[in-house]
Amino acid sequence: MPATDLPDRAVVDLLGLVAFGELLAFERMAVDARLAPDLRRRAALGEMAAAEIGNYRRLADRLAALGVLPDDAMAPYVEPLQAYHDSTEPRDWAEAVTKAYVGDAITDDFIREIAAALAEPDRQLVLDVLHDSSYADFAVAEIRAAVEADPKVAGRLSMWARRLVGEALSQAGRVAAAERGALTALVAQSGRVDVPGLFGRLTAAHAARMAAAGLNN
Amino acid sequence: MPATDLPDRAVVDLLGLVAFGELLAFERMAVDARLAPDLRRRAALGEMAAAEIGNYRRLADRLAALGVLPDDAMAPYVEPLQAYHDSTEPRDWAEAVTKAYVGDAITDDFIREIAAALAEPDRQLVLDVLHDSSYADFAVAEIRAAVEADPKVAGRLSMWARRLVGEALSQAGRVAAAERGALTALVAQSGRVDVPGLFGRLTAAHAARMAAAGLNN
Numbered sequence: 470m471p472a473t474d475l476p477d478r479a480v481v482d483l484l485g486l487v488a489f490g491e492l493l494a495f496e497r498m499a500v501d502a503r504l505a506p507d508l509r510r511r512a513a514l515g516e517m518a519a520a521e522i523g524n525y526r527r528l529a530d531r532l533a534a535l536g537v538l539p540d541d542a543m544a545p546y547v548e549p550l551q552a553y554h555d556s557t558e559p560r561d562w563a564e565a566v567t568k569a570y571v572g573d574a575i576t577d578d579f580i581r582e583i584a585a586a587l588a589e590p591d592r593q594l595v596l597d598v599l600h601d602s603s604y605a606d607f608a609v610a611e612i613r614a615a616v617e618a619d620p621k622v623a624g625r626l627s628m629w630a631r632r633l634v635g636e637a638l639s640q641a642g643r644v645a646a647a648e649r650g651a652l653t654a655l656v657a658q659s660g661r662v663d664v665p666g667l668f669g670r671l672t673a674a675h676a677a678r679m680a681a682a683g684l685n686n
Numbered sequence: 687m688p689a690t691d692l693p694d695r696a697v698v699d700l701l702g703l704v705a706f707g708e709l710l711a712f713e714r715m716a717v718d719a720r721l722a723p724d725l726r727r728r729a730a731l732g733e734m735a736a737a738e739i740g741n742y743r744r745l746a747d748r749l750a751a752l753g754v755l756p757d758d759a760m761a762p763y764v765e766p767l768q769a770y771h772d773s774t775e776p777r778d779w780a781e782a783v784t785k786a787y788v789g790d791a792i793t794d795d796f797i798r799e800i801a802a803a804l805a806e807p808d809r810q811l812v813l814d815v816l817h818d819s820s821y822a823d824f825a826v827a828e829i830r831a832a833v834e835a836d837p838k839v840a841g842r843l844s845m846w847a848r849r850l851v852g853e854a855l856s857q858a859g860r861v862a863a864a865e866r867g868a869l870t871a872l873v874a875q876s877g878r879v880d881v882p883g884l885f886g887r888l889t890a891a892h893a894a895r896m897a898a899a900g901l902n903n
Contacts, residue, residue, distance in 0.1 A: 492725065495732055499713055503713060506759055508757045509755075511713075512709055514744065515712055515713065515739045520736075522729065522733055525729055525732070525733075526733060529729065540724055540725045540768075544725075547725075666718070
Protein backbone atom coordinates (compact mmCIF):
# COMPACT_ATOMS: atom_id res chain seq x y z
CA MET A 470 0.00 0.00 0.00
CA PRO A 471 1.59 3.32 -1.00
CA ALA A 472 2.15 5.81 1.80
CA THR A 473 -0.38 8.27 0.39
CA ASP A 474 -3.19 5.73 0.82
CA LEU A 475 -2.51 5.10 4.47
CA PRO A 476 -5.49 5.44 6.76
CA ASP A 477 -5.83 8.85 8.39
CA ARG A 478 -6.72 7.16 11.66
CA ALA A 479 -3.18 5.84 12.02
CA VAL A 480 -1.64 9.23 11.32
CA VAL A 481 -3.95 10.82 13.87
CA ASP A 482 -3.03 8.13 16.38
CA LEU A 483 0.68 8.69 15.88
CA LEU A 484 0.43 12.49 15.99
CA GLY A 485 -1.72 12.25 19.11
CA LEU A 486 0.74 9.91 20.80
CA VAL A 487 3.76 12.06 20.00
CA ALA A 488 1.90 15.27 20.89
CA PHE A 489 0.88 14.03 24.33
CA GLY A 490 4.36 12.61 24.88
CA GLU A 491 5.76 16.09 24.21
CA LEU A 492 3.25 17.81 26.48
CA LEU A 493 3.99 15.47 29.35
CA ALA A 494 7.75 15.56 28.81
CA PHE A 495 7.52 19.34 28.97
CA GLU A 496 5.71 19.29 32.30
CA ARG A 497 7.87 16.66 33.93
CA MET A 498 11.16 18.22 32.87
CA ALA A 499 9.96 21.62 34.05
CA VAL A 500 9.16 20.10 37.44
CA ASP A 501 12.37 18.06 37.58
CA ALA A 502 14.40 21.20 36.85
CA ARG A 503 13.85 22.18 40.47
CA LEU A 504 16.20 19.36 41.47
CA ALA A 505 19.09 21.20 39.78
CA PRO A 506 22.05 22.12 42.01
CA ASP A 507 22.28 25.65 40.58
CA LEU A 508 20.28 28.13 38.52
CA ARG A 509 22.30 27.57 35.34
CA ARG A 510 21.46 23.87 35.28
CA ARG A 511 17.91 24.53 36.39
CA ALA A 512 17.43 26.85 33.42
CA ALA A 513 19.10 24.35 31.07
CA LEU A 514 16.56 21.63 31.88
CA GLY A 515 13.81 24.23 31.68
CA GLU A 516 14.94 25.11 28.16
CA MET A 517 14.94 21.44 27.19
CA ALA A 518 11.38 21.30 28.51
CA ALA A 519 10.35 24.40 26.55
CA ALA A 520 11.51 22.83 23.29
CA GLU A 521 9.02 20.02 23.91
CA ILE A 522 6.04 22.31 24.20
CA GLY A 523 7.07 24.04 20.98
CA ASN A 524 6.95 20.65 19.31
CA TYR A 525 3.60 19.96 20.93
CA ARG A 526 2.19 23.10 19.31
CA ARG A 527 3.29 22.01 15.82
CA LEU A 528 1.72 18.58 16.26
CA ALA A 529 -1.50 19.99 17.71
CA ASP A 530 -1.76 22.46 14.82
CA ARG A 531 -1.34 19.62 12.34
CA LEU A 532 -4.06 17.59 14.08
CA ALA A 533 -6.37 20.61 13.92
CA ALA A 534 -5.57 20.99 10.21
CA LEU A 535 -6.61 17.35 9.75
CA GLY A 536 -9.94 18.24 11.35
CA VAL A 537 -9.22 16.48 14.63
CA LEU A 538 -9.40 17.99 18.11
CA PRO A 539 -5.91 17.49 19.57
CA ASP A 540 -7.48 16.53 22.93
CA ASP A 541 -9.37 13.69 21.26
CA ALA A 542 -6.28 12.40 19.47
CA MET A 543 -4.28 12.46 22.70
CA ALA A 544 -6.92 11.04 25.03
CA PRO A 545 -6.06 7.31 24.58
CA TYR A 546 -2.47 7.93 25.64
CA VAL A 547 -3.04 10.00 28.76
CA GLU A 548 -3.19 7.07 31.14
CA PRO A 549 -0.20 5.00 29.97
CA LEU A 550 2.12 7.96 29.54
CA GLN A 551 1.07 9.46 32.85
CA ALA A 552 1.68 6.07 34.47
CA TYR A 553 5.19 5.97 33.01
CA HIS A 554 6.05 9.34 34.53
CA ASP A 555 4.35 8.62 37.84
CA SER A 556 6.37 5.43 38.22
CA THR A 557 9.66 7.14 37.34
CA GLU A 558 9.84 10.28 39.45
CA PRO A 559 13.52 11.20 39.78
CA ARG A 560 14.79 11.67 43.33
CA ASP A 561 17.74 13.89 42.49
CA TRP A 562 19.38 15.88 39.72
CA ALA A 563 21.42 12.96 38.32
CA GLU A 564 18.28 10.84 38.03
CA ALA A 565 16.42 13.74 36.40
CA VAL A 566 19.01 14.28 33.64
CA THR A 567 19.37 10.51 33.15
CA LYS A 568 15.62 10.26 32.68
CA ALA A 569 15.60 13.12 30.15
CA TYR A 570 18.55 11.53 28.33
CA VAL A 571 17.18 7.98 28.21
CA GLY A 572 13.57 8.94 27.58
CA ASP A 573 14.21 11.52 24.85
CA ALA A 574 16.58 9.27 22.96
CA ILE A 575 14.41 6.15 22.94
CA THR A 576 11.41 8.23 21.94
CA ASP A 577 13.42 9.81 19.15
CA ASP A 578 14.67 6.45 17.89
CA PHE A 579 11.14 5.10 17.87
CA ILE A 580 9.72 8.13 16.06
CA ARG A 581 12.52 8.08 13.48
CA GLU A 582 11.70 4.45 12.64
CA ILE A 583 7.94 4.94 12.48
CA ALA A 584 8.25 8.13 10.41
CA ALA A 585 9.24 5.99 7.42
CA ALA A 586 5.67 4.71 7.25
CA LEU A 587 4.19 8.22 7.01
CA ALA A 588 3.42 10.31 3.94
CA GLU A 589 4.44 13.95 3.75
CA PRO A 590 3.95 16.43 5.35
CA ASP A 591 3.56 14.27 8.44
CA ARG A 592 6.81 12.42 7.94
CA GLN A 593 8.84 15.63 7.98
CA LEU A 594 6.80 17.02 10.87
CA VAL A 595 7.53 14.12 13.18
CA LEU A 596 11.19 14.12 12.11
CA ASP A 597 11.33 17.82 12.96
CA VAL A 598 10.31 17.21 16.56
CA LEU A 599 13.32 14.99 17.22
CA HIS A 600 15.65 16.42 19.84
CA ASP A 601 18.66 18.55 19.18
CA SER A 602 21.80 16.57 20.07
CA SER A 603 22.95 19.44 22.30
CA TYR A 604 20.48 18.21 24.91
CA ALA A 605 22.05 14.76 24.94
CA ASP A 606 25.49 16.34 25.20
CA PHE A 607 24.36 18.35 28.21
CA ALA A 608 22.86 15.28 29.89
CA VAL A 609 25.95 13.13 29.26
CA ALA A 610 28.20 15.83 30.73
CA GLU A 611 25.98 16.06 33.83
CA ILE A 612 25.89 12.27 34.30
CA ARG A 613 29.67 12.04 33.90
CA ALA A 614 30.17 14.86 36.40
CA ALA A 615 27.90 13.14 38.93
CA VAL A 616 29.81 9.87 38.55
CA GLU A 617 33.14 11.66 38.80
CA ALA A 618 32.06 13.35 42.04
CA ASP A 619 30.97 10.00 43.49
CA PRO A 620 31.82 6.80 41.57
CA LYS A 621 29.12 4.86 43.46
CA VAL A 622 26.56 6.91 41.54
CA ALA A 623 27.37 4.97 38.33
CA GLY A 624 25.76 1.80 39.69
CA ARG A 625 22.70 3.61 40.95
CA LEU A 626 22.17 5.48 37.67
CA SER A 627 22.72 2.30 35.65
CA MET A 628 19.98 0.62 37.66
CA TRP A 629 17.79 3.70 37.29
CA ALA A 630 18.21 3.65 33.50
CA ARG A 631 17.22 -0.02 33.40
CA ARG A 632 14.13 0.81 35.42
CA LEU A 633 13.26 3.63 33.03
CA VAL A 634 13.50 1.29 30.05
CA GLY A 635 11.52 -1.40 31.84
CA GLU A 636 8.74 1.00 32.79
CA ALA A 637 8.70 2.45 29.27
CA LEU A 638 8.34 -1.01 27.73
CA SER A 639 5.65 -1.92 30.20
CA GLN A 640 3.64 1.19 29.29
CA ALA A 641 4.39 0.72 25.57
CA GLY A 642 2.17 -2.36 25.67
CA ARG A 643 -0.67 -0.25 27.01
CA VAL A 644 0.01 2.40 24.37
CA ALA A 645 -0.23 -0.26 21.67
CA ALA A 646 -3.56 -1.37 23.11
CA ALA A 647 -4.76 2.23 23.28
CA GLU A 648 -4.06 3.02 19.64
CA ARG A 649 -6.71 0.55 18.45
CA GLY A 650 -4.61 -1.12 15.78
CA ALA A 651 -4.56 1.56 13.10
CA LEU A 652 -1.00 2.63 13.85
CA THR A 653 0.27 -0.93 14.00
CA ALA A 654 -1.47 -1.60 10.69
CA LEU A 655 0.07 1.50 9.15
CA VAL A 656 3.55 0.42 10.15
CA ALA A 657 3.02 -3.18 9.03
CA GLN A 658 1.42 -2.22 5.71
CA SER A 659 3.86 0.51 4.78
CA GLY A 660 6.59 -2.05 4.19
CA ARG A 661 9.04 0.71 5.08
CA VAL A 662 9.61 -0.15 8.72
CA ASP A 663 11.63 -3.22 9.58
CA VAL A 664 9.47 -4.23 12.50
CA PRO A 665 11.27 -7.47 13.48
CA GLY A 666 14.55 -5.55 13.71
CA LEU A 667 13.05 -2.52 15.46
CA PHE A 668 13.36 -3.73 19.03
CA GLY A 669 16.94 -4.85 18.50
CA ARG A 670 17.97 -1.53 17.04
CA LEU A 671 16.31 0.47 19.83
CA THR A 672 18.02 -1.55 22.55
CA ALA A 673 21.41 -1.48 20.78
CA ALA A 674 21.23 2.30 20.46
CA HIS A 675 20.23 2.54 24.13
CA ALA A 676 23.22 0.39 25.14
CA ALA A 677 25.56 2.65 23.14
CA ARG A 678 24.13 5.71 24.88
CA MET A 679 24.61 4.17 28.29
CA ALA A 680 28.26 3.50 27.43
CA ALA A 681 28.67 7.09 26.17
CA ALA A 682 27.49 8.35 29.55
CA GLY A 683 29.78 5.96 31.42
CA LEU A 684 26.92 3.78 32.66
CA ASN A 685 26.37 0.04 32.40
CA ASN A 686 23.51 -1.30 30.38
CA MET B 687 23.17 61.72 34.53
CA PRO B 688 22.75 60.47 30.94
CA ALA B 689 21.57 56.92 30.55
CA THR B 690 24.88 55.79 29.02
CA ASP B 691 26.78 56.68 32.23
CA LEU B 692 24.59 54.59 34.48
CA PRO B 693 26.41 52.15 36.75
CA ASP B 694 26.71 48.63 35.38
CA ARG B 695 25.85 47.25 38.80
CA ALA B 696 22.28 48.54 38.48
CA VAL B 697 21.84 47.08 35.02
CA VAL B 698 23.14 43.73 36.24
CA ASP B 699 20.77 43.91 39.21
CA LEU B 700 17.78 44.60 37.00
CA LEU B 701 18.66 41.94 34.43
CA GLY B 702 19.26 39.43 37.22
CA LEU B 703 15.93 40.26 38.83
CA VAL B 704 13.98 39.98 35.60
CA ALA B 705 15.86 36.83 34.55
CA PHE B 706 15.12 35.00 37.78
CA GLY B 707 11.54 36.21 37.67
CA GLU B 708 11.22 34.64 34.22
CA LEU B 709 12.85 31.37 35.28
CA LEU B 710 10.57 31.01 38.27
CA ALA B 711 7.46 32.08 36.36
CA PHE B 712 8.31 29.38 33.82
CA GLU B 713 8.54 26.67 36.46
CA ARG B 714 5.45 27.66 38.38
CA MET B 715 3.25 28.03 35.30
CA ALA B 716 4.48 24.67 34.00
CA VAL B 717 3.52 23.09 37.32
CA ASP B 718 0.22 24.97 37.54
CA ALA B 719 -0.71 23.79 34.03
CA ARG B 720 -1.53 20.42 35.58
CA LEU B 721 -4.56 22.04 37.19
CA ALA B 722 -6.11 22.57 33.74
CA PRO B 723 -9.48 20.92 33.10
CA ASP B 724 -8.41 19.63 29.67
CA LEU B 725 -5.32 19.09 27.56
CA ARG B 726 -5.91 22.14 25.36
CA ARG B 727 -5.85 24.48 28.32
CA ARG B 728 -3.02 22.56 29.95
CA ALA B 729 -0.92 23.07 26.80
CA ALA B 730 -1.92 26.75 26.62
CA LEU B 731 -0.51 27.50 30.07
CA GLY B 732 2.52 25.38 29.21
CA GLU B 733 3.13 27.54 26.16
CA MET B 734 2.83 30.70 28.25
CA ALA B 735 5.44 29.16 30.55
CA ALA B 736 7.74 28.30 27.66
CA ALA B 737 7.75 31.91 26.48
CA GLU B 738 9.18 32.88 29.87
CA ILE B 739 12.16 30.56 29.63
CA GLY B 740 12.89 31.92 26.14
CA ASN B 741 13.05 35.37 27.70
CA TYR B 742 15.22 34.02 30.49
CA ARG B 743 17.75 32.83 27.90
CA ARG B 744 17.99 36.27 26.28
CA LEU B 745 18.56 37.94 29.66
CA ALA B 746 21.10 35.33 30.77
CA ASP B 747 23.00 35.72 27.50
CA ARG B 748 23.11 39.49 27.98
CA LEU B 749 24.42 39.05 31.52
CA ALA B 750 27.11 36.70 30.22
CA ALA B 751 28.00 39.27 27.53
CA LEU B 752 28.44 41.84 30.32
CA GLY B 753 30.92 39.44 31.95
CA VAL B 754 28.59 38.41 34.76
CA LEU B 755 27.60 34.87 35.69
CA PRO B 756 23.79 34.81 35.44
CA ASP B 757 23.63 32.75 38.65
CA ASP B 758 25.48 35.49 40.55
CA ALA B 759 23.21 38.21 39.19
CA MET B 760 20.09 36.22 40.12
CA ALA B 761 21.22 34.99 43.55
CA PRO B 762 19.94 37.96 45.62
CA TYR B 763 16.42 37.46 44.28
CA VAL B 764 16.04 33.72 44.77
CA GLU B 765 14.63 33.95 48.28
CA PRO B 766 12.06 36.76 47.89
CA LEU B 767 10.73 35.54 44.54
CA GLN B 768 10.57 31.95 45.75
CA ALA B 769 8.73 33.16 48.85
CA TYR B 770 6.19 34.95 46.66
CA HIS B 771 5.42 31.77 44.73
CA ASP B 772 5.45 29.55 47.81
CA SER B 773 2.87 31.80 49.46
CA THR B 774 0.64 31.92 46.38
CA GLU B 775 0.21 28.34 45.22
CA PRO B 776 -3.03 28.18 43.24
CA ARG B 777 -5.53 25.53 44.34
CA ASP B 778 -7.39 25.24 41.06
CA TRP B 779 -7.33 26.25 37.41
CA ALA B 780 -9.14 29.56 37.90
CA GLU B 781 -6.62 30.59 40.55
CA ALA B 782 -3.74 29.48 38.32
CA VAL B 783 -4.80 31.61 35.34
CA THR B 784 -5.64 34.53 37.63
CA LYS B 785 -2.15 34.31 39.09
CA ALA B 786 -0.55 34.24 35.63
CA TYR B 787 -2.75 37.17 34.55
CA VAL B 788 -2.13 39.36 37.59
CA GLY B 789 1.53 38.47 38.02
CA ASP B 790 2.56 38.84 34.39
CA ALA B 791 0.79 42.15 33.98
CA ILE B 792 2.15 43.82 37.10
CA THR B 793 5.64 42.59 36.28
CA ASP B 794 5.28 43.94 32.74
CA ASP B 795 4.06 47.32 33.96
CA PHE B 796 6.96 47.56 36.38
CA ILE B 797 9.54 46.57 33.76
CA ARG B 798 8.09 49.00 31.22
CA GLU B 799 8.47 51.87 33.68
CA ILE B 800 11.98 50.93 34.79
CA ALA B 801 13.18 50.35 31.23
CA ALA B 802 13.11 54.12 30.68
CA ALA B 803 16.13 54.40 32.98
CA LEU B 804 18.22 51.96 30.93
CA ALA B 805 20.57 52.63 28.03
CA GLU B 806 20.42 50.53 24.87
CA PRO B 807 20.67 47.63 24.18
CA ASP B 808 19.33 46.77 27.64
CA ARG B 809 16.28 48.99 27.35
CA GLN B 810 15.08 47.21 24.23
CA LEU B 811 15.96 43.81 25.67
CA VAL B 812 13.79 44.23 28.75
CA LEU B 813 10.98 45.71 26.64
CA ASP B 814 11.22 42.64 24.40
CA VAL B 815 10.52 40.27 27.27
CA LEU B 816 7.13 41.86 27.99
CA HIS B 817 4.26 39.48 27.44
CA ASP B 818 2.24 39.12 24.31
CA SER B 819 -1.29 40.38 24.95
CA SER B 820 -2.69 37.07 23.66
CA TYR B 821 -1.77 35.55 27.02
CA ALA B 822 -3.84 38.13 28.89
CA ASP B 823 -6.72 37.55 26.47
CA PHE B 824 -6.56 33.82 27.17
CA ALA B 825 -6.51 34.37 30.94
CA VAL B 826 -9.39 36.84 30.85
CA ALA B 827 -11.50 34.41 28.81
CA GLU B 828 -10.76 31.62 31.29
CA ILE B 829 -11.59 33.77 34.31
CA ARG B 830 -14.83 34.94 32.71
CA ALA B 831 -15.77 31.36 31.87
CA ALA B 832 -15.12 30.24 35.45
CA VAL B 833 -17.30 33.06 36.81
CA GLU B 834 -20.03 32.32 34.27
CA ALA B 835 -20.08 28.67 35.31
CA ASP B 836 -20.33 29.64 38.98
CA PRO B 837 -20.93 33.32 39.87
CA LYS B 838 -19.66 32.72 43.43
CA VAL B 839 -16.19 32.26 41.94
CA ALA B 840 -15.96 36.02 41.24
CA GLY B 841 -15.69 36.84 44.93
CA ARG B 842 -13.13 34.15 45.59
CA LEU B 843 -10.95 35.17 42.62
CA SER B 844 -11.21 38.84 43.55
CA MET B 845 -9.91 37.99 47.02
CA TRP B 846 -7.24 35.79 45.49
CA ALA B 847 -6.06 38.64 43.25
CA ARG B 848 -5.83 40.95 46.24
CA ARG B 849 -3.76 38.37 48.05
CA LEU B 850 -1.44 38.04 45.03
CA VAL B 851 -0.87 41.79 44.96
CA GLY B 852 -0.37 41.91 48.72
CA GLU B 853 2.19 39.10 48.66
CA ALA B 854 3.95 40.66 45.66
CA LEU B 855 4.25 44.01 47.44
CA SER B 856 5.46 42.32 50.59
CA GLN B 857 8.21 40.53 48.67
CA ALA B 858 8.99 43.65 46.62
CA GLY B 859 10.32 45.19 49.83
CA ARG B 860 12.71 42.27 50.21
CA VAL B 861 13.70 42.55 46.54
CA ALA B 862 14.52 46.23 47.05
CA ALA B 863 16.68 45.28 50.02
CA ALA B 864 18.36 42.53 48.01
CA GLU B 865 19.39 44.76 45.13
CA ARG B 866 21.78 46.77 47.31
CA GLY B 867 20.68 50.19 46.19
CA ALA B 868 22.24 50.35 42.74
CA LEU B 869 18.96 49.77 40.92
CA THR B 870 17.09 52.29 43.04
CA ALA B 871 19.87 54.78 42.38
CA LEU B 872 19.71 54.11 38.65
CA VAL B 873 16.00 54.78 38.58
CA ALA B 874 16.27 57.89 40.74
CA GLN B 875 19.23 59.33 38.85
CA SER B 876 17.96 58.63 35.37
CA GLY B 877 15.29 61.29 35.75
CA ARG B 878 13.25 59.29 33.26
CA VAL B 879 11.09 57.35 35.66
CA ASP B 880 8.35 59.18 37.52
CA VAL B 881 8.89 57.33 40.78
CA PRO B 882 6.27 59.14 42.90
CA GLY B 883 3.61 58.30 40.33
CA LEU B 884 4.81 54.74 39.74
CA PHE B 885 2.83 53.03 42.48
CA GLY B 886 -0.36 54.84 41.53
CA ARG B 887 -0.05 53.87 37.88
CA LEU B 888 0.66 50.23 38.69
CA THR B 889 -2.37 49.93 40.95
CA ALA B 890 -4.64 51.82 38.53
CA ALA B 891 -3.64 49.47 35.70
CA HIS B 892 -4.22 46.49 37.98
CA ALA B 893 -7.71 47.76 38.87
CA ALA B 894 -8.53 48.16 35.16
CA ARG B 895 -7.40 44.59 34.51
CA MET B 896 -9.52 43.24 37.34
CA ALA B 897 -12.54 45.02 35.84
CA ALA B 898 -11.73 43.62 32.38
CA ALA B 899 -11.81 40.11 33.84
CA GLY B 900 -15.08 40.79 35.67
CA LEU B 901 -13.46 40.82 39.11
CA ASN B 902 -13.58 43.38 41.90
CA ASN B 903 -10.45 45.19 42.93
